[in-house]
Amino acid sequence: MKSLGIVGAGQLGVMMILEGRKLNIEFSVIGSDPQAPASRIADKFYHDKEYREFVDHCDIITPEFEHVDRQILEYAEKQGKLFPDTKSLDLKLERHREKLYLRDIGIPVVDFYVAENASAALSMSEKFDESIIKTSKGGYDGKGQFHAKKGDSAELPGDQVYVVEKFIPFDFEASIIVARTKDGRIFFNQPSYNYNQDGILLYNYAPCDDYGMREKASILVEKLNYVGVMGIEFFIKDGKSIVNEFAPRVHNSGHHTLSGSTISQFEQHIRCLLDLPMHEPGLLTHSGIINVLGREIDDSLAGRILSVPGTLLYNYGKKALPRRKVGHVNVTASSNQELLSRLLEVKRIIYPERV
Structure with missing residues (x-):
């Protein structure tokens, strides 16, 4: 039996474990909380300080999130067990490094500047009529982002490195899931339309036209010699795709x-890591999801959600905090029109007033 170790114990780890059970794989999780979602269902749980035992026990190590204990990743990589590698993960620790790398390998991104402090960021934002100022460290799901217009006196949270991006009035947002095996074969899922609210994904649905997303995804995973699944988010403007960010x-x-x-x-991710046979994913039906943000999923809410045809509820078992992802609902339908109708019906159930 193969043993797969997951660094981190959140909902992504839960779904990886659930999807891997049918392959007869042993799952170990390392983290700080034995009651975290993935910790509760893993075969073995290790505290962070037990990282050597964790790595030595497992055949392959993979993180469920970029911002995890560096010493675990370094030790796993020295043992030849870490996928994806630290090169791919390190680019996500500081947003400006990710942006510079994408630009350097010829992938289209929005115009941007790197600022060493808050004063420089505000000065650089004046070069654009409208901009998004982002902290280089720690910003995800809309955190650490500030909208500015020329002449504004925006307040930034202290001196640190910032990325100042030109705001573009994109037509919509989209993403693609790409997988690359150890021998370099690349597979794509159908791209999806994404609807983000205040920088966090609210709902999305597939299929979506390509707009050049596959080509850009191929370049990125090839340049990184990437192994596993990667999510890449795009802005779509005038029929062309511009990379916003990627998740390794x-x-x-x-x-x-x-x-x-x-x-x-x-x-897909598990198969790539464990050298299991892979094939091009096919879309069985029109499908999408809506995130449950910041509210408890009690029996009443679950019942009302599941009364909508084509729904499947994932409750992460996390405490409801503002804007926190505590679950999601999968929705399927026979057409995009029917799918969007069902997604919006579920949205009204989850958020009767506002998100």
Whole structure:
């Protein structure tokens, strides 16, 4: 029996474990909380300080999130067990490094500047009529982002490195899930339309036209010599795709594959890591998801959600905090029109007033 170790114990780890059970794999999880979602269902749980025992026990190590204990990743990489590698993961620790790398390898991104402090960031933002100022460290799901217009006196949280991006009035946002095996074969899921609110994914649905997303995804995973699943987010403007950011792991925008595809992103990731046979994922039906943000999923809410045809509820078992992802709902339908109608019906149930 193969043993797969997951660094981190959140909902992505849970879904990876659930999708891998049918492959008869042992799952170990390392983290700080034995009651975290993935900790509760793993075969073995290790505290962070037990990282050597964790790595030595497992055949392969993979993180469920970029911002995890560095010493675990370094030790696993020295043993030849870490996928994806630290090169891919390190680019995500500081946003400016990710942006510079994408630009350096010829992938289109929005115009941007790197500022060493808050004063420089505000000065650079004046070069654009409208901009998004982002902290280089720690910003995700809309955190650490500030909208500025020329002449504004925006307040930034202290001196640190910032990325100042030109705001573009994009037509919509989209993403693609790409998988690359150890021998360099690349597979794509159907791209999805994404609807983000205040920088966090609210819902998405597939299929979506390509707009050049596959080509850009191929360049990125090839240049990184990447192994596993990656989620890449795009702005779509005038029929062309511009990379916003990538995630070196399974991704929220790929959860629709749990119900709508021949193979989920989680099983794809596992197969890539463990050298199991892979094939091009097929879309079985129109599918999407809606995130449950910041509210408890009690029996009443669960019942009302599941009364909508084509729904499947994932409750992460996390405490409800503002804007926190505590679950998601998979939704399937026979057409995009029917799918969007069902997604919006579920949205009204979860958020009767506002998100």
